[in-house]
Amino acid sequence: xxxxxxxxxxxxxxxxxxxxxxxxxxxxxxxxxxxxxxxxxxxxxxxxxxxxxxxxxxxxxxxxxxxxxxxxxxxxxxxxxxxxxxxxxxxxxxxxxxxxxxxxxxxxxxxxxxxxxxxxxxxxxxxxxxxxxxxxxxxxxxxxxxxxxxxxxxxxxxxxxxxxxxxxxxxxxxxxxxxxxxxxxxxxxxxxxxxxxxxxxxxxxxxxxxxxxxxxxxxxxxxxxxxxxxxxxxxxxxxxxxxxxxxxxxxxxxxxxxxxxxxxxxxxxxxxxxxxxxxxxxxxxxx
Numbered sequence: 001x002x003x004x005x006x007x008x009x010x011x012x013x014x015x016x017x018x019x020x021x022x023x024x025x026x027x028x029x030x031x032x033x034x035x036x037x038x039x040x041x042x043x044x045x046x047x048x049x050x051x052x053x054x055x056x057x058x059x060x061x062x063x064x065x066x067x068x069x070x071x072x073x074x075x076x077x078x079x080x081x082x083x084x085x086x087x088x089x090x091x092x093x094x095x096x097x098x099x100x101x102x103x104x105x106x107x108x109x110x111x112x113x114x115x116x117x118x119x120x121x122x123x124x125x126x127x128x129x130x131x132x133x134x135x136x137x138x139x140x141x142x143x144x145x146x147x148x149x150x151x152x153x154x155x156x157x158x159x160x161x162x163x164x165x166x167x168x169x170x171x172x173x174x175x176x177x178x179x180x181x182x183x184x185x186x187x188x189x190x191x192x193x194x195x196x197x198x199x200x201x202x203x204x205x206x207x208x209x210x211x212x213x214x215x216x217x218x219x220x221x222x223x224x225x226x227x228x229x230x231x232x233x234x235x236x237x238x239x240x241x242x243x244x245x246x247x248x249x250x251x252x253x254x255x256x257x258x259x260x261x262x263x264x265x266x267x268x269x270x271x272x273x274x275x276x277x278x279x280x281x282x283x284x285x286x287x
Contacts, residue, residue: 005239008242013129013131014129014242016131016135016136017129017131017238017242017248018238019139020128020135020136020139020195021195021238022231023136023139023142024139024191024195024204025228025230025231026143026147026227027139027142027143027146027191028188028204028205028226029208029223029224029226029230030147030150030226031184031185031205032205032206032209033212033219033222033223034157034161034181035185035205035206036205036206036209036210037161037162037219038161041202041205041206043080043091043095043182043185044185044189044202044205045095045202046076046080046096046098047073047076047080047185047186048189048193048202049102049103049198050073050076050098050099050101050102050103051069051070051072051186051189051190052069052102052103052105052107052123052198053069053072053076053101053104053106054068054069054070054071054072054073054102054106055068055069055106055120055123056106056107056113057072057109059109059110059113060110060112060113064134065123066135066138066190066193066194069190070138070187070190073186073187073189074186074187076102077186078179078182078183079098080094080095080098080182081182085175121247122194123194124197124198124199125199125200125247125248125249125250126194126195126196126197126248126249127194127197127247127248128194128234128241128252129238129241129242129248130194131194142184142187142188142191145184146188149180153177154220156172156173156177157181158219159172160174160178160181188205189202192204192205195234195252196248196249196252196253197248199249200249200252200253201249203253203257204230204233204252207229207233207253207256208226208229209222209226210260211225211226211256211259211263212226212229214263214264214267215263215267229256229259230256232255232259233255233256234252236252236255237251237252237253237254237255238251238252240255
């Protein structure tokens with residue numbers, strides 16, 4: 001196994017996939033912790049599917065679909081955030097509108113695009129082994145931005161994640177940070193599509209955090225553990241995808257779900273042992 005892995009490192013496509021796994025794990029580990037703590041999973045799902053409109057626009061106009069999808073996803077995220085606060089429309093309704101609009105627009109533009117119809121399997125279900133150098137550079141740029149942003153505004157983000165009213169009383173720029181964070185969420189989602197695909201990418205932003213939350217409730221520790229778990233899942237998925245020629249998204253998510261099952265069983269065992277230990281250590285009352 002070790003020899004075959006080192007042999008694979010000789011191939012450019014595999015090293016690109018490995019780098020993508022590392023960068024995606026960092027981005028999803030950090031951003032996913034914010035998503036889970038703010039309970040923005042449904043919004044993230046809407047952004048994910050709305051980004052398909054950007055992919056269609058990219059194919060139609062002959063530009064990088066990942067770049068156009070990123071722009072489209074960020075605009076959709078900002079639109080949902082803005083309209084849910086300013087317009088008299090429920091947030092879940094807006095998510096549904098942007099979700100369906102993006103998917104419909106993507107299908108129309110792909111159908112109208114000149115030439116052969118593009119193969120969308122990589123975008124829908126993930127294709128780690130087709131990651132390009134351009135994708136790596138965009139992921140790297142996002143990793144730098146996300147890491148610096150969370151380092152510089154960690155306390156503000158922590159306040160906003162759990163109590164926005166408290167953050168406002170301390171004159172924190174809540175609305176501005178919310179707009180910036182939702183933009184980073186959108187960019188992270190789109191640049192993770194090559195790893196997990198549109199259908200399954202939201203799992204990469206929630207499963208590692210759920211596993212980490214079984215063992216700690218501290219925001220910083222959840223981010224760190226989530227990055228490690230996400231990388232383990234993406235690396236296992238990469239190897240499975242390569243060896244069995246299946247979409248990387250499915251193999252990555254199945255690896256993470258398997259890890260969640262193991263972690264949940266371990267947490268149950270640990271908690272039951274703690275209960276038994278505390279029960280045994282309780283003083284016995286005598287009459």
